[in-house]
Amino acid sequence: MAWTESDLERHARHLVLPDLGGPGVGRIRAAKVLILGAGGLGSPLAYYLAAAGVGRIGLCDDDHVDLSNLQRQILHFTADVGRSKLESAAEKLTALNPGVEIALHPERLTEANAEAILRGSDLLCDGTDNFETRALANRTAARLRIPLVSAAMERWSGQISVYRPWLGGPCAACVFPTPTAPGLAPDCAxxxxxxxxxxxxxxxxxxxxxxxxxxxxxxxxxxxxxxxxLDARMRVVGLAKRPDCPVCSGLG
Ligand SMILES: [Zn+2]
Structure with missing residues (x-):
């Protein structure tokens, strides 16, 4: 991919950054990333990936902007209430970096469409908020060998991991094999x-x-x-692969 003077200036702080530099920025600019959910997690994620010049960002979400979203979903502004989240997101991301191609998938991820939506992506980022979609994203990403970055939140706390089970580590189903019992994990609403x-x-x-x-x-x-x-604490714990995991036990 050719570099213009303006590309060099836009990415100047990454080009001089140790461990990233020109080769790293070049790989980022050639990459295709799919983001599930254009809400709370998807907002800063999509902004920073667009700002970093990711070649193509795919967004998958079938929701519309609600006034109660604006307290945290910073892709969407007051004038966007009632609009499709994808249209609202694409407008902001294109304004931030017009060089990024934005691909919109205005639908919910289902067994029927998951493989077609994910195929061809170099990376999947899951910012959705329900167990079924997260499990489906994990199964499909594992099958297609697409690295998965997955985060979840509850009230004042959050968790994040990376899943590439074909390299020998766990997948998301090893860690979360079943949905949390209703009532134990309240949704944001x-x-x-x-x-x-x-x-x-x-x-x-x-x-x-x-x-x-x-x-x-x-x-x-x-x-x-x-x-x-609430406690202002961050810690990292180890995750184990389940030998009998139905998703990834045959992958590595
Ligand atoms: Zn697994």
């Missing part, structure tokens, strides 16, 4: 969520995504980073 929490977790997703795309550093495979906003 009933349990509430601190506005900047998706900012923290979505930004951590962007860090892991840029590492995976560029080859920098040590991704969070086999580890989970836990953030507790």
């Amino acid at each position: 009933t349990g509430g969520v601190l506005g900047p929490l998706p900012g923290v977790m979505g930004s951590l997703m962007a860090v892991e995504a840029l590492k995976l795309l560029s080859g920098a550093g040590e991704p969070l495979d086999g580890r989970m980073l836990l953030y507790d906003g």
Whole structure:
């Protein structure tokens, strides 16, 4: 991909960054990333990936902007209430970096469409908020051998990991084999969520995504980073692969 003077200036702070540099920025610019969910986690994630010049960003979401989203979903503004989240997101991301191709999938991920939507992506980032979609994203990504960055939040705390089970580590189903019992894990609408929490977790997703795309550093495979906003604590725990995992036991 050719570099113009303006590309060099736009990416200047990454081009001089140790462990990233020209080769890393070049790999990021050639990459195709699919983001599930243009909400709380997807907002900072998509902004930072567009700002970093990811070649193509695919967005999958069938939702519309609600006034109660604006407290944390910073892709969407007051004038966007009632609009499709994807249209609203594409407008902001294109304004931030017109060089990024935005591909819109205005639908919910289903067994029928998952493989077609994910195929061809170099990386999948899951910012959705329900167990079924997350499990489907994990199964499909594992089958297609697409690295998965997955984060989740609850009230004041969040968690994030990277799953590439064909390299020998766990997949998301090894860690979360069954849905949490109803009532134990409230969704954002009933349990509430601190506005900047998706900012923290979505930004951590962007860090892991840029590492995976560029080859920098040590991704969070086999580890989970836990953030507790109320206690102001962050810690990393090890994750184990389940030998009998129905998703990844045959993959490595
Ligand atoms: Zn597994």
